[in-house]
Amino acid sequence: MKVAKVQIGKSGLQANPIGLGTNAVGGHNIYPNLNEETGKDLVRAALDNGINLLDTAYIYGPERSEELVGQVIKERGSRDDIVLATKGAHEFKGEEVILNNSPAFLKQSVENSLNRLQTDYIDLFYIHFPDEDTPKAEAVGALKELKDQGKIKSIGVSNFNLEQLKEANKDGYVDVLQSHYNLFHREAEEDLLPYTAEQGISFVPYFPLASGLLAGKYDENTTFDDIRAKDPLFQGEAFKENLRKVDQVREMANAKGVEVPHMVLAWYLTRDSIDVLIPGAKRQEQVVDNLKTLDVKLTSEEVQRIDQIFK
Structure with a gap:
C-alpha cells in the first residue's frame, strides 16, 4: 500500500502518519499472557x-519488545524505509527501578538498544522520563553526540513538562516530544x-484512544480488570458521560461512513505540530484498520464540533 509520507517536525524523518506503538509486542510487564509470535x-x-x-522502548518487557521488533x-533484510523509535531512562537497581538521564547512562542505553534491535542506528531515541538530578540540556547534549556519530538520527524527550522541555531544547536539539494527550486529556493544549x-518540534500523543474509550467499543455494561479499573475516565457517572460524548462522535462517523477511532485519530492530525500517531494494537486487524484514518477528510465544521464535544 502506497502512503504519502510526512516529515516528523524538523527531524528529517519521513513516515506514514499512522505508526504502530509496540507495547503489546513483548510487553509482558504491561499486558499479561502476551503471545510473542x-x-x-x-x-x-x-x-x-x-x-x-x-x-518501542527498553521498559516494554523489559527489553523483550525491542528484541522482537528487531527480529x-x-x-526483512532491509530497513531503509523503517523509522525505528525507542526510549530509555529506566535503570534497575536490584528490585528497584529508578530514572536516570545521566549522559553515561543514556549512551549505554543507546548501545544496549542497538544490540537488542540488531541495527547500527536508531531513527528516533527518546529520553523516556525525566529524572530529578540531570540538567536536561546535558542529557540531550549526550544524545547530540550520538547523533553526530550516526548512532541515532533524531532526538526525542517523553513525559517532560514545559519547563523541562525548554531546558532540554536550550540549544534547539529536541526534534520530538512524546506526551499524554487525547480528547479527554487536553492539558497539553495549554x-x-x-x-x-513554535519550535518546530513534533508532538506525538500517547494514549490517543484513551485505552480504547475513544475507539467507541465500550458501553455502560463494560467492566474492566486491568489498569482501566482504577482510571477515573472509566468510573461511575464520569464513564457514562464519556460514553455519551463518544456517541456524538459515532453519529458523525456514521454520517461519513467511517468508524469512531478514525474520526478521532483524523482530528489529532489537524492539530498544529502533530504529524504522526502511534496507536497500539493487539490484533493484526486493528493495525490495518487504523490506516482507514488516512481516508477521513474532516471539514472545518467537523473539527470544531469534535473540539466542542470534548471541551
Missing part, C-alpha cells in the same frame, strides 16, 4: 501495509502544544 505478526502486518514508524526487521508548534 502474535506480537511479531503485528509488526509484520504494519510493515506489509505501509506503516513504517515503529515505536522482524532483521528477517502549554506544550503551543511551544512545540
Whole structure:
C-alpha cells in the first residue's frame, strides 16, 4: 500500500502518519499472557501495509519488545524505509527501578538498544522520563553526540513538562516530544502544544484512544480488570458521560461512513505540530484498520464540533 509520507517536525524523518506503538509486542510487564509470535505478526502486518514508524522502548518487557521488533526487521533484510523509535531512562537497581538521564547512562542505553534491535542506528531515541538530578540540556547534549556519530538520527524527550522541555531544547536539539494527550486529556493544549508548534518540534500523543474509550467499543455494561479499573475516565457517572460524548462522535462517523477511532485519530492530525500517531494494537486487524484514518477528510465544521464535544 502506497502512503504519502510526512516529515516528523524538523527531524528529517519521513513516515506514514499512522505508526504502530509496540507495547503489546513483548510487553509482558504491561499486558499479561502476551503471545510473542502474535506480537511479531503485528509488526509484520504494519510493515506489509505501509506503516513504517515503529515505536518501542527498553521498559516494554523489559527489553523483550525491542528484541522482537528487531527480529522482524532483521528477517526483512532491509530497513531503509523503517523509522525505528525507542526510549530509555529506566535503570534497575536490584528490585528497584529508578530514572536516570545521566549522559553515561543514556549512551549505554543507546548501545544496549542497538544490540537488542540488531541495527547500527536508531531513527528516533527518546529520553523516556525525566529524572530529578540531570540538567536536561546535558542529557540531550549526550544524545547530540550520538547523533553526530550516526548512532541515532533524531532526538526525542517523553513525559517532560514545559519547563523541562525548554531546558532540554536550550540549544534547539529536541526534534520530538512524546506526551499524554487525547480528547479527554487536553492539558497539553495549554502549554506544550503551543511551544512545540513554535519550535518546530513534533508532538506525538500517547494514549490517543484513551485505552480504547475513544475507539467507541465500550458501553455502560463494560467492566474492566486491568489498569482501566482504577482510571477515573472509566468510573461511575464520569464513564457514562464519556460514553455519551463518544456517541456524538459515532453519529458523525456514521454520517461519513467511517468508524469512531478514525474520526478521532483524523482530528489529532489537524492539530498544529502533530504529524504522526502511534496507536497500539493487539490484533493484526486493528493495525490495518487504523490506516482507514488516512481516508477521513474532516471539514472545518467537523473539527470544531469534535473540539466542542470534548471541551
